[in-house]
Amino acid sequence: MKFARERVAGWRRSVVCGIALAAVAGSLTACSPEPPGPESATAALAAALTSGDFSEVPFAGGEADVAAATAARTAAYEGLAPWEPAVKVVSTTVEGEEKDTAEVTLGYTWDVNASDADWTYETHARFARDEEDLWHATWSPSLLAPDLVDGEILTVQRLRAERANVLGAGGAVIVEPRTVHRLGIDKTQVAAPEQDAAARTLAGMLGIDPDTYAGSVTAAGEKAFVEAITIRDGDPAYDVRALAALPGVHDVVDTLPLAPSRRFARPILGSVGVATAEIIEKSDGAVVAGDLTGLSGLQRQYDAQLRGLPGLTVTASQPDGVAPRQLFSVDPTPGTPLTTTLDVRLQDAAESVLSTVTPASAVVAIRPSTGEVLAAASGTGGEGMSTATLGQFAPGSTFKVVSALALLRSGLTADSDTTCPATVSVDGRSFTNFPEYPTDKLGTVPLRTAFAYSCNTAFISARDTADQKALIAAAGSLGLDPKATLGFPGFLGDVPGDSDGTDHAASMIGQGRVLASPLGMATVAASVARGATVVPRLVLPAEETATPAPAPAVPLTAAEGATLHELMRGVVAEGGATFLQDVPGEEVAAKTGTAQFGPADNLQNHVWMVAIQGDLAVAVFVDVGEYGSTTAGPLLEQFLVAAQG
Incomplete structure (x- = not known):
C-alpha cells in the first residue's frame, strides 16, 4: 500500500506554510492549509469491492483487514457467481473539526439478467485521516451488502419463466407444452441385485444400447431415477403402459414444448431439453443447471427470446440457511412467442408427401407475394438435416x-x-x-x-x-x-x-x-x-423493423x-x-430437373421439380431418383392437390 503522494503533499504544505510565515513576520495572520481529501482512498475501496483485489486499499487494520475483506467477499458472493458487482463512490462527506473523518456512500449495481431490472443498493464506509494525512478505511462486512454481518452469505433462488410458444401463419400455435412420459429405472422400486437386469430389459424394449444404459443405472445414486427415454403422449410407436409395467420402471408424466407431431418441421424447429454444460458455460449466467433451453434449430437460435427471464430472489443468511433476509426480488418475465410463417396445414401436407420417400428429400412452398415460407419439410432420409x-x-x-x-x-x-x-x-x-x-x-x-x-x-x-x-x-x-x-x-x-x-x-x-x-x-x-x-x-421479428432486404x-x-x-x-x-394439367385450381407452370452425380461407372440422379400456381411457388427435391418428371413430379402433384384443400 503506497500513499507517498499524500505524504509529499503534507510535507509541501508545511514548507510553503513556513515560507509564508517568515515573509510576514510580525503579522498576526497564520497559514491554515486544507487537509488532503479521501478521494484516492475511496476510489481504491470501490475498485477493490468491484474486482475482489483489496491489496491497494488503505485499511486501518493493515494486512489483517485486507485478508479479512478478501475472504469475506469471496464467501459472501460465491453463491452469486458468475455475477460480479460494479461499485462506485456515490458521495463523500468529510466531518469533524479537523476534517479528519469521512462518511462514504458506495453504490452497487449487479447486472442480474438481460432486462433493465438491475439489482442496486448502497452501503456506507467510514474513513479516518491519521497524523501523516493518510486516509484509512474501516473494514466491515456491511460494506458488501446492506447490514451484512460476519459469516453471512448471499444466495440466489431462481423461478423458471414460462417458455413461449412457437407460432405459425395466422398465429396458429405450433410448439406448446405437451404431455410427455419420462421412462426410466427408479432404483427405489427394484432390489439392487435386480437393477442391472431391469435396466437391460428396458433398454432392449426401447432399442437403446443396454450396456450404456445399465452402466448409467449402476453409477447413479442408490435412490436415483435414471431416465431412459422421453416419449410424447400418444406416440403410436411405444406402448407406455406396457413399458411402465416392467420391473423397476417408473413413468414420470411431464410436459415439454413440442410441435403437433414428431415429424413436423423438426429439423427447422429443433428441440427443447435440459441445458447442456456447453450451453450453460456460454450463457454468462443466464442459464444454469437444470434449466430447459433450446438444444437445436430455431429453439436454440431464439432461445433467449423464448425462455424469457427467470424470477430471482437474493437472500442473506448464515451458511446453514438460518435467518434468511431478502435483499432483492424480481418476478419472472415470460418468454416472447416466436412467430414463423409456416402454414400448419401445408406443412402437414408436405410432411405427408415425403413420408414414404426413402432418400433425402424436401418440399418447400413459398407465397410469392410476401416471400413467406409456408412449408419446409425434409424427409427422413436426411437423417435429421434440414x-x-x-x-x-x-x-x-x-x-x-x-x-x-x-x-x-x-x-x-x-x-x-x-x-x-x-x-x-x-x-x-x-x-x-x-x-x-x-x-x-x-x-x-x-x-x-x-x-x-x-x-x-x-x-x-x-x-x-x-x-x-x-x-x-x-x-x-x-x-x-x-x-x-x-x-x-x-x-x-x-x-x-x-x-x-x-x-x-x-x-x-x-x-x-x-x-x-x-x-x-x-x-x-x-x-x-x-x-x-x-x-x-420464415421467421417474423418480435418487433417489426423498417429495414428492407438488400x-x-x-x-x-x-x-x-x-x-x-x-x-x-x-x-x-x-x-x-x-x-400437371389436371391439377385443380389455377393453371400450373413448372420446370423439371435432373442432375447427374457420382462416379462415371455409377451415375445417379438428383431429381427436382419447381412449380407456380397462383400465389404459391413450390420446389420438390429427391436426392436419388429417376427423372424430375417421374420421381419428383408425382410428389409435386400430390402436394398441389393437397394445397387446394
Whole structure:
C-alpha cells in the first residue's frame, strides 16, 4: 500500500506554510492549509469491492483487514457467481473539526439478467485521516451488502419463466407444452441385485444400447431415477403402459414444448431439453443447471427470446440457511412467442408427401407475394438435416429458369431460334439430352420449345450468348443469393464465378459446380411468379423493423417475370410436365430437373421439380431418383392437390 503522494503533499504544505510565515513576520495572520481529501482512498475501496483485489486499499487494520475483506467477499458472493458487482463512490462527506473523518456512500449495481431490472443498493464506509494525512478505511462486512454481518452469505433462488410458444401463419400455435412420459429405472422400486437386469430389459424394449444404459443405472445414486427415454403422449410407436409395467420402471408424466407431431418441421424447429454444460458455460449466467433451453434449430437460435427471464430472489443468511433476509426480488418475465410463417396445414401436407420417400428429400412452398415460407419439410432420409433449407445440390434443369433469364437479357426472346442437336461437344466433352427426349424437337427450335422439353444441347449451344457473369446476375435476380441474410439457418444457392469451357457449359444446365437448395429453387419460382426478386421469410421479428432486404445488383423486372412464367407454363402445356394439367385450381407452370452425380461407372440422379400456381411457388427435391418428371413430379402433384384443400 503506497500513499507517498499524500505524504509529499503534507510535507509541501508545511514548507510553503513556513515560507509564508517568515515573509510576514510580525503579522498576526497564520497559514491554515486544507487537509488532503479521501478521494484516492475511496476510489481504491470501490475498485477493490468491484474486482475482489483489496491489496491497494488503505485499511486501518493493515494486512489483517485486507485478508479479512478478501475472504469475506469471496464467501459472501460465491453463491452469486458468475455475477460480479460494479461499485462506485456515490458521495463523500468529510466531518469533524479537523476534517479528519469521512462518511462514504458506495453504490452497487449487479447486472442480474438481460432486462433493465438491475439489482442496486448502497452501503456506507467510514474513513479516518491519521497524523501523516493518510486516509484509512474501516473494514466491515456491511460494506458488501446492506447490514451484512460476519459469516453471512448471499444466495440466489431462481423461478423458471414460462417458455413461449412457437407460432405459425395466422398465429396458429405450433410448439406448446405437451404431455410427455419420462421412462426410466427408479432404483427405489427394484432390489439392487435386480437393477442391472431391469435396466437391460428396458433398454432392449426401447432399442437403446443396454450396456450404456445399465452402466448409467449402476453409477447413479442408490435412490436415483435414471431416465431412459422421453416419449410424447400418444406416440403410436411405444406402448407406455406396457413399458411402465416392467420391473423397476417408473413413468414420470411431464410436459415439454413440442410441435403437433414428431415429424413436423423438426429439423427447422429443433428441440427443447435440459441445458447442456456447453450451453450453460456460454450463457454468462443466464442459464444454469437444470434449466430447459433450446438444444437445436430455431429453439436454440431464439432461445433467449423464448425462455424469457427467470424470477430471482437474493437472500442473506448464515451458511446453514438460518435467518434468511431478502435483499432483492424480481418476478419472472415470460418468454416472447416466436412467430414463423409456416402454414400448419401445408406443412402437414408436405410432411405427408415425403413420408414414404426413402432418400433425402424436401418440399418447400413459398407465397410469392410476401416471400413467406409456408412449408419446409425434409424427409427422413436426411437423417435429421434440414434438407429443405440447408441442402446443397446441383439443381439440374430447374436452373434453366436462370439460364433462360440470362439469354433473354442477351437479346433473345421466347420465340428466338435455338439449336438443339442430339449431342454437343465442348472442349472434347460431349453433352446429350435425357434419353427420352423427343426426336421431333431436335434441330432448330424456338427458345420456348427448348425450355418446355428441356433441351440441354440448346442451352449449351447458346453458352457464348450468356457468360458466367450473366448467369450469376440472373441467379441473383431470381433470389439465389449465397450471402443472403435470412434470420434462420439457410442456404439459397451459389453459381461459381470462375467457370469457363466445359464448366460453364455445365452451369447452363444447372450442373458442374452450380449449387442450390430446395428453398433456393422455390425462391426462384416465387420470383418468377411475383415478377420481382423474392427474399424468403420464415421467421417474423418480435418487433417489426423498417429495414428492407438488400436489393439484388440487377432486380428482376415484371416483364422478365412474365416471360419466364410463360416459358414455365409451356412445360405443363406441351412439354415434360403435362401430367400437371389436371391439377385443380389455377393453371400450373413448372420446370423439371435432373442432375447427374457420382462416379462415371455409377451415375445417379438428383431429381427436382419447381412449380407456380397462383400465389404459391413450390420446389420438390429427391436426392436419388429417376427423372424430375417421374420421381419428383408425382410428389409435386400430390402436394398441389393437397394445397387446394
